[in-house]
Amino acid sequence: MEQFDIAIIGAGPGGYVSAIHAAKSGMKVALVERDKVGGACYNVGCIPSKILLEHSKLVQEIQRGNDWGIETPVVNVNFPRLMQRKNTIVQELLENIEQYIASNHITFYRGEASVAADLTVTVGQETFVAKDIILATGSKPFVPPFKGLENSSYYTTDTFFDMEELPQQLTIIGGGVIAVEMAFSLAPLGTKVTMLNHSEDILQTEEPDARPIIRKKMKNIGIELVTNFQFEQFNGNEIHTSKGIYTYENLLFATGRRPNTEIAQQLELDFDGRLIAVNKHYETSLPHIYAIGDLVGGYQLAHAASAEGIYVVDYILGAKRALVDQALIPRCVYTHPEIATFGLLEDQVHQAYTIKMPINTNPKALMEGNVEGFVKLVVTKEEGYILGACVVADGATEILNAILATKNASGTVNELANMIFPHPTVSEHIGDAAKAVFGKAIQQ
Template structure:
């Protein structure tokens, strides 16, 4: 029987990264995947959704050019061709992952795995042992058990990205990141989008000051947002609520995800609600078996899962890695404008925290680009320690990295205020927002 140093179950962003890191650290590694490598993120999640958002962003750029004087007579959407491009990009990324795995000399097993408490792994007719196991089986879309749901025809994020025709109408149930991103992906291309969110507000895990900006942009794009109601039942193509009946032609449930814990249940691992319990190094209640990503607590984000996988491997190797600080994990929303955040939000900070906000209309580069919806925000101690930060604007998910780098490196807003940023750039507002903590901002 073959014996590996590590068996990784699941080849998503957490699993394949952990496997490659382990192999490059000298371990003999087996990687098991029952579907495609890349997991939900690459196949039915963040990558295809961001590709579609780029398509819609391009349409908005063309329309903005018309407002500036660069006239485009008509915008014709060849949706099947756009989806072909989506498929091509995804296929190239998956090919890259396969190549990286092969180059790392990892043994790949295709099929559904079962794992015993003594770390014996079975994949169809193959059986092998592993000194350590990482469970990285991800999550699946959650559809609420509404009365009458069995009468409805609907999409989830696992099925939606296979569409080949641009929907004339789309009703999205949900108000979180996935729901709002999908509204932004379809509406600019001509789909009449309705978002039904029973809560009082959207994006409730994100920066509160960003929500009015996003809702204003949704209104500009013709997205109908309905909030603060109770779902009652679904009757065919009708959604009955406490405030009325909503008919739909195409229905998408974007109501969160639930961890795939079937393999954990067979192992009788200690659970923490729906999640697998782990210690700070992602080791489960069975020594030698680890769990990462959507299976455990923390942010359900691809980059978080990758970091957890690397951490778990380093812990196995006895490197005593520093516990991952949730305050140092960036959170991104790829709407137009984007939202990027890390650390504490304003309402989570100590009462003596200093909060500064620099609005983009005062930034020359943002103004000349026409990207003035948004701001940069620091939440800091009176001494300048960075509690958290947020950028709302075009390119926010890239700009947040400079602010986060300062925090991770042990720096403060003083260090960012001392930096000489190139002019004109939108990122120079980072330095000004940092100076604002001490009342020395130029453009405020």
């Protein structure tokens, strides 16, 4: 029976990244995947959705050009070609991952894994043993058990990206990040989008001050948003709610994800609710078996799972490194404008100072016509420690990194205030927001 230093079950961002890190650290590695490498992120999640968002963003740029005087009489959307481009990019990225796995001499098993408490792993007719095992099996879409839904047809994010024709109409159930991003990806292309979210507001895990900006933009691009109601039942293509009946041609459930815990249940691991219970080192209730990513809670983000996997490998090797700090994990919403956040939000902190600088005075933002948004810093009053930050702007997911890098380097708001940013850039608004903490902002 072949023996490995470590076996990783699941080749999504948590699994394949930790496998490569382990191999580069000198370990003999086995990696198992029952479907495609890349997991949900690359195949049915963040990568395909962001490609569609780039398409819709380009349509909006063309429309802005018309407003400025660069006139394009007709914009024709060839949706099959857009989806072909999506497929080509995804395939290239998957081939890259396969190459990384091969070039690092990782033994790759394709198939369903069965794991025993004695650390033996069986995949089809092959069995091997590992000194340590990381479970990185990801998650699947969750669809609430609504009355009558069994007689209705619908998409989940696992099936949505197989569409070949642009839908004329789409109703989205949900109001979180995935639901809002999907609405933004199709509405500018010409789809009539209705979003039904029973909660009082959208994006309730995100910065409250960002939500009105996104709601306004949703209205401007023709998305119908219905909130604060109760679902009653589904009847064919009718959705009965406490606010009335809504009909649909196409229906997408974007109502969150649930962890794939089949292996954990076979092993009879301890659970914390629906999640696998782990300690701060991601150790489960069985020795030498770890779990990361969507299996253990925290942020359901690819980069969070990757960071956790790398930490586990280093922990197994005896490296002394800091724990994965949830406050340092950036959270991104790829709407237009984007929302990028890390750390604590304003309403989560007491005895802190918050500065919010609208970007509508920023020269680069004015040049680009992207004046919706702000830079917000949450800092301690005395020392100027950065507790959290939020950027709402075009390109916010890139702009945030200047603040995050400062935080990671143990810098304070003083360093941000003294940093020389290039001009004109949207990111220079970070420096001005930091100066505002001391009452010395230029553009205020």
